[in-house]
Amino acid sequence: MFVGMDFGTTNSAVALAGADGSVGVLDFATTAGPASTLRSVLAFENARRDAQRRIVPQVGHDAIEAYLHGDGDCRFLQSFKSYLTSRSFTSTAIYGRAYSLEELVALIVSRLRATAEAAGATVEKVVAGRPVRFVAEGGEEEDAYATGRLLQAFAKAGIHQVEFEYEPIAAAYYYESTLKQDQTVLVADFGGGTSDFCLIRLGPGRAGLARPEDAIIGTAGVGIAGDAFDRRMVEHGLSEHFGKRTTYVSDGKVLPMPAWVYAKLERWHHVAFLNTPSTLRLLHDLQRHVEHPDQVEQLLALIEHNLGYHLYRAVEQAKRDLSRADETLLRFDHDPVVVERRITRAEFEGWIGKELAAIETCVDGLLASTGTGLAQVDRVFLTGGSSLVPAVRAIFADRFGADRLSAGGEFISVATGLAQRAREMFGG
Numbered sequence: 001m002f003v004g005m006d007f008g009t010t011n012s013a014v015a016l017a018g019a020d021g022s023v024g025v026l027d028f029a030t031t032a033g034p035a036s037t038l039r040s041v042l043a044f045e046n047a048r049r050d051a052q053r054r055i056v057p058q059v060g061h062d063a064i065e066a067y068l069h070g071d072g073d074c075r076f077l078q079s080f081k082s083y084l085t086s087r088s089f090t091s092t093a094i095y096g097r098a099y100s101l102e103e104l105v106a107l108i109v110s111r112l113r114a115t116a117e118a119a120g121a122t123v124e125k126v127v128a129g130r131p132v133r134f135v136a137e138g139g140e141e142e143d144a145y146a147t148g149r150l151l152q153a154f155a156k157a158g159i160h161q162v163e164f165e166y167e168p169i170a171a172a173y174y175y176e177s178t179l180k181q182d183q184t185v186l187v188a189d190f191g192g193g194t195s196d197f198c199l200i201r202l203g204p205g206r207a208g209l210a211r212p213e214d215a216i217i218g219t220a221g222v223g224i225a226g227d228a229f230d231r232r233m234v235e236h237g238l239s240e241h242f243g244k245r246t247t248y249v250s251d252g253k254v255l256p257m258p259a260w261v262y263a264k265l266e267r268w269h270h271v272a273f274l275n276t277p278s279t280l281r282l283l284h285d286l287q288r289h290v291e292h293p294d295q296v297e298q299l300l301a302l303i304e305h306n307l308g309y310h311l312y313r314a315v316e317q318a319k320r321d322l323s324r325a326d327e328t329l330l331r332f333d334h335d336p337v338v339v340e341r342r343i344t345r346a347e348f349e350g351w352i353g354k355e356l357a358a359i360e361t362c363v364d365g366l367l368a369s370t371g372t373g374l375a376q377v378d379r380v381f382l383t384g385g386s387s388l389v390p391a392v393r394a395i396f397a398d399r400f401g402a403d404r405l406s407a408g409g410e411f412i413s414v415a416t417g418l419a420q421r422a423r424e425m426f427g428g
Helices: 061-069 101-118 140-156 167-176 204-208 226-242 259-265 268-274 277-287 293-304 308-322 345-351 353-369 390-400 413-426
Strands: 002-006 011-017 023-025 041-045 074-078 091-094 097-100 125-130 161-166 183-190 195-202 216-222 247-250 253-256 327-334 337-344 379-383 405-407
Touching: 002 101, 002 167, 002 413, 011 101, 011 413, 023 413, 041 061, 041 101, 061 074, 061 308, 074 268, 091 101, 097 101, 101 140, 125 140, 125 167, 125 413, 140 161, 161 167, 161 413, 167 183, 167 195, 167 216, 167 379, 167 413, 183 353, 183 390, 195 204, 195 353, 216 353, 226 259, 226 293, 226 308, 226 327, 226 337, 226 345, 226 353, 259 268, 259 293, 268 293, 268 308, 277 293, 293 337, 308 327, 308 337, 308 345, 337 345, 345 353, 345 390, 353 390, 379 390, 390 405
Parallel strands: 002 125, 125 161, 183 379, 379 405
Antiparallel strands: 002 011, 011 023, 041 074, 091 097, 183 195, 195 216, 247 253, 327 337
16 A cells, blocks of 8 residues: 655645555544544643653644643644744753654654554555645745755654655645546645645646656745634734733833733644743733733633633634634633624635735746646636635635636545555556
8 A cells, every 4th residue: 555644734644545546544533533634733741651751742632632631731732844944943842851843743743654554554655745835934945954854754753765745736636536638727725834836737648648747837835824814813803802902001101911922822822831920920910900901811711721722613613604604603601711702704804814915926926937827727626624715715716717616625635645646656
């Protein structure tokens, strides 16, 4: 069997392709039942140690359970794929031990490998996904640096033969399985951290090419995707409830609440970083002087009761609701924190306007750089979670017409395509 691994910013997946043409994504066990994706998160509980007193890291769903239901002495990490280009993030100290970024990634990859092996695969070589543009990428040199770190991470997970494929190209192979005639396709893959695009010729004719990659017309990407949309909903829709707009008086001056507090609030796993004695003392002191102390009381409760994850579950649900309706009631009720905020789709689209514009610019740039006119694109294939956002879909409908849009495999298309690509590369 041939193995494709999709290590994502938010979710990861693994798929197997057989020599007989079969291909399938593997499931992961969770308390809610089998899931086709693994959350790309880690938890380190101080109390969970092996016989040698070493902390046993928790991965995926187990990490979330540890974060929510453990004794509270827990370090939770997510979205670390976004730091692959960062030369300053070499390691992080967790309960006295330094973990390199490559080691953190390897913990996710090791779970993917174990899942594939449990399904009968021999995991010696894989095709792995990578974005066209890494988040905060600084150019070609930094791009090579990021992929080099990924290679080290896979090696630490015991996988020494890795071929990388652009994630939108992998998604293209997933879409190609439905084709009976040749098409020029624009593939748009919206992940948690990046939005990636590929113009490619797909269909039966691609098999006749000397090199399958010759079908690729061009690729592009931007470091904006679903996580950024979530942050905007918190920034504009929820932060005011927790005191962002309130003020306090100090030495006769009217001052705003510290901006850095609300920057942490926009990333749910950073809410726990506010639960320190110094920060809590600061907020309790400010509460005595602010215009709306009840709002700061809600912020303190959110922090002290470790409700960041629950808040973002509510945000994600509201975002999904707005993909189907013109408005929704974002309701968060975890005593003593209660939030009710009616949000319209128009509001949400206004909040993410800057991100939508960046995506539009990237798509238009790809068409221009490849000399591809709108009429030359036979089909647009949208995949990834944020492809369900109507304003994202409208970017492509406005340019190509709704009748030329297709969608599917939002969370499994990349892994499936990577396994198909592995069969092409390693199948002989």
